[in-house]
Amino acid sequence: MTNGRTTVLGAVRRSLGRSDADSDAAMAAAKARIAAHPRGLLPERSRCDPIAQLDLFQAQVEAVDATVVRLSALAEVPQAVADYLKSHNLPGDLRMAPAAELQALPWTTAAPMLTVTTGKAEPQDVSSLTAAFAGIAETGTLMLHSGPEGPTTLNFLPENHIVVLKSSQVVGAYEEAWERLREARADEGLPRTVNLVTGPSRTGDIEQTIQLGAHGPKRLHILLIEDAG
């Protein structure tokens, strides 16, 4: 493919009227911008105190047909999951992300009616539980990423997706979530997949009527743990 590369880059440079010195200058400019990765304008609505930010997050999530319940501790998650599945007449089978924090929860004592298995999604799975990396208030968006603790298929294959998010993970704008991810990953670069998820799956392809549950989850339910005091 060296040939294709030379051809494409040559054509681009010719059209831009580049000399060799110009190409070097362009490379320097590009590298400088990437190194600085400056933030642009952040919407005013995302610049608020943490309490207002949580409220904005919740309001935005609800505006896109997802649901939120607030819990005061992680330990309440098993019961909240059981309640949710029951309220929608769903079976008590749950496919859970193999995340240490979720696995450490008191499933057998707090929610004995649930059958919890971990791993990536299987075609027959009806409900999944995953842990978010961040919540972004400006549009009610979740950031989830792949890794040993986060199979991507859990976010898309089951019809019901339940997500655990801590209030300390909620930020105002997308850029703040990226900054946290960069810090968390240090030199590792991005994971294979980062999903920004805003509400359950939908389509407007038939007469522009919005239908939920096109291919991904029909329901998105967020358990928001208020851990920030």
Added chain:
Amino acid sequence: MQATSRSFKDNAHQALNDEQLRRALDNMKEGFIAKRAKAAAKLPEFDALRDQARDIKDHTLENLDAYLELYAEKVESVGGTVHWCPTADDARKAVVDICQAVGAKTVTKGKSMIAEELALNEHLEANGLIPIETDLGEYIIQLRNEPPSHIIAPAIHLNKEQVASDFRAAHVDLPADRQLEEPQQLVGEARAVLRQKYLDADVGITGANFLIAETGTSIIVTNEGNGDLTQSLPKVHIVVASIEKIVPSLEDASAILRVLARSATGQEFSTYTTFSTGPKRSDDPDGPEQYHVILLDNGRSRMLGSEFQDMLRCIRCGACMNHCPVYHSVGGHAYGWVYPGPMGAVLTPSLIGVDEAGHLPNASTFCGRCEAVCPMRIPLPKMMRHWREQEFQKHLSPTAVRLGLGAWTFVARRPSLYHFTTGLKARVLSMIAGKRGRLAKVPLASGWTSHRDLPAPEGRTFMDLWAKQRRTAQRPGQETV
């Protein structure tokens, strides 16, 4: 492809006299326009964000050679492969080679305008592979053997009864007496049918809304989640993307994403924005083992440094066609290639040549709405005028030029429709004039007064030329001349 065998008369009849299409296009007008206006009004910074988005893309295009190199280096450093493809043929060959190397049989596809540009489905089929579109709109038009009629809503020209009858014809294993009256039933059926296809596919192909040089990442933006199943279940993920999709950093991508969904569907953010970087890592429980990027030029590099460079800022939101009176009259198929509406009128001649598509820039009332709503502030009417000048200078088919070919002529030759669109023009004008009732600033006012005369009934008919255009459109292998 079946669409070519349909006579123009049938297509034109559908486009112009079909009540169903009229309803669909009216529905679209109200839907998309009102939703975009609402989303824009809800974000006070919207116009400032448009300026910023334009500036990011301008900077990237000015330094595109550097960003492409840095991007490709990054992709390879995380175990992905970049296939640099100067032409559509190179891209088609690269895709088939990857599929054949893994012994693929079925290929699922997320929505990709580049794949449409490549006529990739036909090419895959010709090589013994079975492509399956997974975006609901694309799936429907694949069943019908039709090209998309809109870049973000490919099946916008159809109603639910048509979709129901297509599903009955295609899904013969399902009970004949099942209910398919409601959109929810149709969506449910497509969901169930496609579920198994995702699981069976050997290769998943998606497009990319952006490529990030900083991280070597490709981004897809969807509402259905089909692209995500397409790219996470099969062993191989192929991204088909053109060179102008590059942005420098995650911050730059985020900044432009803020104007994309708002301009396209009027959502504040699309449901799924997915960032993919390389294949699955050794300790990932799922994800593809191979990650390939088909990096396509196919005429874009020629636009750099020309009066059409600004067009390369386009993020394919569809706002220009959603607000275009000509598109509202004739729909997307009339434009004859994959990109309809104002953006198509500029891009199509750039990519397949003014000889083939020189009439498209005339399919305009020069009302300026497209430029007014374009999130990337692309001066579409100005560029349409550039094309018209170039076409004129080349003395292409003088009769054709005199006729003022294309959809506009066709409209103009049909009195009821002409009145319909001129009525729209009047409404657009009064909208621009606002409360003062004066037209102090009609964008490109000369475009109004100097637009071509009504056609004389002589020379080649529009139908001949349109039919020729359709035939060419079905052979996009020729676009690399």
